[in-house]
Amino acid sequence: MQDTLSAILAKASSELVNLKTRADFEAAKARYVGPNGELTALMKQMGAVPKEQRPAMGKLINETKAQLQVQLDSALARIGDREIAAQLGPAVDPTLPSPDAGRGTYHPLTLVREEMCRILRKAGFTVIEGPEVETEYYCFDALNTPPDHPARDAQDTFYFPEKARFGNVTKKTPEEKYLLRTHTSSVQIRTMLKGSPPIRIVSPGRVYRRDTSDATHSANFHQIECLYVDKNVTVRDLKALLDYIFASLFGKDTKTRFRPHYFGYTEPSFEVDLSAQHLPKVNKEWIEIGGCGMVDPAVFEGVGYDPEIWTGYAFGMGLERLAMLMYGIDDIRYFYQNDLRFLKQFA
Ligand code: DAH
Numbered sequence: 503m504q505d506t507l508s509a510i511l512a513k514a515s516s517e518l519v520n521l522k523t524r525a526d527f528e529a530a531k532a533r534y535v536g537p538n539g540e541l542t543a544l545m546k547q548m549g550a551v552p553k554e555q556r557p558a559m560g561k562l563i564n565e566t567k568a569q570l571q572v573q574l575d576s577a578l579a580r581i582g583d584r585e586i587a588a589q590l591g592p593a594v595d596p597t598l599p600s601p602d603a604g605r606g607t608y609h610p611l612t613l614v615r616e617e618m619c620r621i622l623r624k625a626g627f628t629v630i631e632g633p634e635v636e637t638e639y640y641c642f643d644a645l646n647t648p649p650d651h652p653a654r655d656a657q658d659t660f661y662f663p664e665k666a667r668f669g670n671v672t673k674k675t676p677e678e679k680y681l682l683r684t685h686t687s688s689v690q691i692r693t694m695l696k697g698s699p700p701i702r703i704v705s706p707g708r709v710y711r712r713d714t715s716d717a718t719h720s721a722n723f724h725q726i727e728c729l730y731v732d733k734n735v736t737v738r739d740l741k742a743l744l745d746y747i748f749a750s751l752f753g754k755d756t757k758t759r760f761r762p763h764y765f766g767y768t769e770p771s772f773e774v775d776l777s778a779q780h781l782p783k784v785n786k787e788w789i790e791i792g793g794c795g796m797v798d799p800a801v802f803e804g805v806g807y808d809p810e811i812w813t814g815y816a817f818g819m820g821l822e823r824l825a826m827l828m829y830g831i832d833d834i835r836y837f838y839q840n841d842l843r844f845l846k847q848f849a
Contacts, residue, residue, distance in 0.1 A: 632689035682710035731814035768795025782830025792819025
């Protein structure tokens with residue numbers, strides 16, 4: 503029997519390395535360990551082995567079976583690797599020069615984002631990023647947005663199913679749901695909870711809303727958020743910074759104006775309009791560009807900052823809108839179509 507066992511192992515090792523498909527593998531496996539397999543047949547003969555030899559024989563069969571299993575496992579792993587390699591196609595060398603003539607260009611949204619960050623860095627702001635998957639607390643509650651606020655509606659916000667888990671995104675309470683952030687304002691809260699004032703941050707990033715897409719709407723777009731917390735911060739400081747930003751971006755002829763508005767996280771709150779008729783394709787005197795205000799005392803209390811001591815301003819705006827104004831782009835969908843004829847214009 504011992505010879506038969508070694509013969510089976512030897513045959514298997516030469517046969518299994520040549521298997522190419524899962525079907526071949528299953529057939530081979532059946533030939534050895536299936537109900538009618540060679541090894542199974544030997545095991546069935548154990549009854550005929552004299553009693554005193556049985557323990558030694560049993561041990562030998564078990565060892566053979568274990569070795570065979572190792573060979574089967576590695577054969578299956580090899581077949582899996584082959585399948586993946588076939589799906590991936592021929593190897594690609596990413597260090598080779600591009601088949602397109604010349605160098606690539608930056609996406610217009612990247613250009614505007616980087617320009618905004620450059621301007622704000624000069625004004626002392628630090629660029630930080632927050633998670634795109636957020637929780638209700640950071641996106642709404644901590645921003646003083648009541649549970650019945652329309653922005654929280656499932657018609658407007660992408661919520662994850664309750665069983666979804668994102669281990670790297672901290673929740674405040676176990677009950678709250680995960681969602682795709684509807685604005686970058688959530689980064690204000692994460693920053694204030696992590697650090698202590700004075701704070702000067704700018705946070706660009708993707709945001710998500712349940713919008714159907716048209717020339718000016720997209721379910722996924724980009725925003726930039728700013729937060730400044732210090733002593734004695736006033737609306738004048740806010741207006742001065744926005745004037746400075748827009749003059750740097752669009753030229754000295756650019757004017758800004760504040761219109762009273764409501765946001766839960768700022769008081770007073772404003773919408774910011776821009777007058778920049780010298781820009782391409784601008785045919786209105788005033789264009790709305792973002793929201794802003796003085797950080798609401800309730801927000802400070804929520805993150806443990808004493809509102810009697812600390813003051814601050816915050817603002818947020820859409821990067822697409824800025825890029826559309828800057829370059830005279832009249833349809834937001836161009837940003838996402840990866841059409842080289844469009845993208846190459848921003849070299
Ligand atoms: N989060 C607002 C939006 O998505 C924009 C905004 C308004 C940001 C006021 C702010 C703010 O920081 O103070 O429309």
